[in-house]
Amino acid sequence: MDVQKKVIIALDFPNSDKAFALVDILGEKAKIYKVGSELFTSYGPGIVKELRDKGKDVFLDLKFHDIPNTVGASAKVSTSLGVKIFNVHASGGSEMMKKAKEESLKEAVKNGQAPPLVLGVTILTSLTSDMLVEELKILCSVDNQVIHLAKLAKDSGLDGVVCSPFEAKMIKEACGNDFIVLTPGIRPLWSVTDDQKRFKTPQDAITDGADFLVIGRPVTKNEDPKGAFEKILDEINS
Numbered sequence: 001m002d003v004q005k006k007v008i009i010a011l012d013f014p015n016s017d018k019a020f021a022l023v024d025i026l027g028e029k030a031k032i033y034k035v036g037s038e039l040f041t042s043y044g045p046g047i048v049k050e051l052r053d054k055g056k057d058v059f060l061d062l063k064f065h066d067i068p069n070t071v072g073a074s075a076k077v078s079t080s081l082g083v084k085i086f087n088v089h090a091s092g093g094s095e096m097m098k099k100a101k102e103e104s105l106k107e108a109v110k111n112g113q114a115p116p117l118v119l120g121v122t123i124l125t126s127l128t129s130d131m132l133v134e135e136l137k138i139l140c141s142v143d144n145q146v147i148h149l150a151k152l153a154k155d156s157g158l159d160g161v162v163c164s165p166f167e168a169k170m171i172k173e174a175c176g177n178d179f180i181v182l183t184p185g186i187r188p189l190w191s192v193t194d195d196q197k198r199f200k201t202p203q204d205a206i207t208d209g210a211d212f213l214v215i216g217r218p219v220t221k222n223e224d225p226k227g228a229f230e231k232i233l234d235e236i237n238s
Contacts, residue, residue: 003206003233003236003237004029004030004031004233005031005032006206006210006211006212006213006236007030007031007032007202007212007213007215007229007232007233007236008032008033008034008059008182008212008213008214008215009022009026009030009032009033009034009215009216009219009220009229010033010034010036010061010184010214010215010216010217010220011023011033011034011035011036011039011220012034012036012038012039012216012217012220013038013039013220014038014039014042015039015042015043016039016042016043016047016050019039019043019047020050022219022220022225023051023054023056025225025226026219026225026226026229027226029226029229029230029233030056030229031056031057032056032057032058032059032084032212033051033056033057033058033059034058034059034061034214034216035047035048035051035058035059035060035061036061036062037061037062037063040060040062045077045081048060048081048082048083049081049082052081052082057083057084057085058081058082058083058084058085059083059084059085059086059087059182059212059214060078060081060083060085060086060087061086061087061214062074062078062086062087063087063088063089063121064086064087064088064089064092064100065088065089065091065092065096066092066096067096068095068096068098068099069099071088071092071096071099071100072099072100072102072103073103074100075088075099075100075101075103075104075107075118076103076104076106076107078104078116079103079104079107079108079111079113079115079116080107080111082113083116084116084117085116085117085118085119085182085212086104086116086117086118086119087118087119087120087121087162088100088118088119088120088121088158089120089121090120090121090122090149090150090152090153090158090161091121091149093152094152094155094156097118097120097152097153097156097157097158098156098157100118100158101118101156101157101158101159102157104116104118117159117160117180118158118159119153119158119159119160119161119162119180119182120149120150120152120153120156120158120160120161120162121161121162122145122146122149122150122153122161122162122163122167123142123145123146123149123163123164125164125184125185127142128142129141129142132145142164142167143166143167143170146161146163146164146167146170146171147167147170147171147174149161150163150167150171150174150175150179151174151175154175154176154179159179159180160179160180160181160182160211161179161180161181161182162182162183162184163181163182163183164183164184164185165183165185165186165200165204165205165208165210165213166185166200168181168183168205168208168209168210169208169209171209172208172209177209180211180212181209181210181211181212182210182211182212182213182214183200183205183210183212183213183214184214184216185200186200186201186202186205186213186214186215186218187200187201187218188201188202188218188231188232188235189201189235190231191217191218201235202215202232202235202236203235203236203238206236215232218232219232
């Protein structure tokens with residue numbers, strides 16, 4: 001198992017200088033990086049091109065959620081940037097998700113490129129069942145809502161979902177082993193949990209069926225980022 005292609009390092013930085021400093025430190029070890037709203041808003045789409053020029057794959061984590069035509073247009077632009085993965089909120093509904101996948105495929109064919117994986121965000125890992133009921137008035141558990149949204153994403157033609165590692169095994173059982181599962185909320189045993197309410201270790205997440213792991217602060221905030229990253233790879237392989 002090439003675990004280096006499964007571990008996505010989150011470039012959750014306010015500017016590109018800090019982001020590229022980390023990319024240089026990790027060197028050839030890290031293959032794929034997450035660009036989220038903070039860095040994308042600060043630097044713009046050029047951040048994707050620079051990472052691609054360095055030979056890195058990109059997970060564009062902007063969680064599109066709008067009317068279908070707007071999300072379709074965003075999907076088209078994301079595909080043209082050459083990202084490996086981008087995501088939309090599954091709660092935006094089937095029409096929106098179908099449009100995202102449709103426009104992404106059309107753009108990939110036009111450009112003669114491999115289409116990116118389009119994933120649906122289920123429930124953010126910062127949310128709990130109590131918060132769903134009390135604040136969002138979604139009257140079911142996190143598990144049930146995640147499975148519902150995963151099935152909706154699959155029926156809408158998406159390649160997989162973003163979810164907590166706690167739901168990975170259930171989603172594989174409900175949607176099949178070919179349905180991609182990408183999980184944030186990953187914390188090695190030696191790392192603090194920060195604001196993540198639902199997290200697992202890298203090894204447990206892989207064992208439960210996760211195809212990609214997003215890891216941020218255990219590496220990016222570590223005094224020795226490269227050493228921390230290598231320690232995580234060793235933990236998965238052990």
